[in-house]
Amino acid sequence: MTVEPTLIKQGSIKEGLTQGISLHGWTITSKKASICNSNEMERTRIQKDYGLPPPEMVFGNNHVTVEKGDFKLTFGAYEALSMVDTSSTSSEKIKVAYSEEWTRKSSVNHTDVKDVVKPYDWTYTTKYKGTSTAELEKNESDSLIDINRLRQQEPILFYDENILYEDELADNGTAMLMIRLSE
Structure with a gap:
């Protein structure tokens, strides 16, 4: 017996469009809305609450949810931004192609500079893996990947991409946190 998805x-692009699929007891939804306006950004106070300036584009009303029974896994922009490294050494790990030249010139030309803006991971790299409401039951058979099943060609029933935030990194490339869904 074949189960139909x-x-x-629901909704519209203007008010926020939710799309998804329900199959075998799982429900996967993706809500997309417009970029946050200045009022929404002020309410969230990313800089004050998380210790970093916000990315240029925050889609704070976008989210992805995966549910089955009591298990619920949600992905959202603010939760992801809350896990960006804002420690005093976070920016030292990030280098661009011309950083050595900047450092050399900066140390010679700017010896009088005393106060430096608090460093942060300006690439907005996050350790966020989603927010879960319960543990998912795991069977013994779930512990191994079924390679033969992966080789089977099956139709794609649902596909979506959902952007949570994006920044142009001051002309040093682009940072984007996006979730891709495929069923």
Whole structure:
């Protein structure tokens, strides 16, 4: 017996569009809305609460949810930004191609500079793995990957990409936190 998926589509692009799929007891939804405006950004106070300036584009009303029974896993922009490294050494790990030249010139030309802006991971790299409401039950058979099953060609029933935040990194590339869904 073949179980047919139920496709989900609610709302509109203007108010926020939720799309998803429900299959075998799992429900996966992706809500996309417009970029946060200045009022929404002020309410979240990313700089004050998380200790870093916000990325140029924050999609704070976007989220992805995976559910089955009591288990729920959610991905959101603010939760991800809360886990960006804001320690005093975080920016030392990040180097761009011309950083050595900047350092050399800076140390010679700016000996009078005393106060430096608090460093942070300006690439917005996060350790965020989602927010879970319960542990998922794990069976013995779940511990190994079924390679033969992976080789089977099956149709894609649902696909979506959801951007949580993006920044152009001051002309040093682009940082983007995006979730891709495929069923």
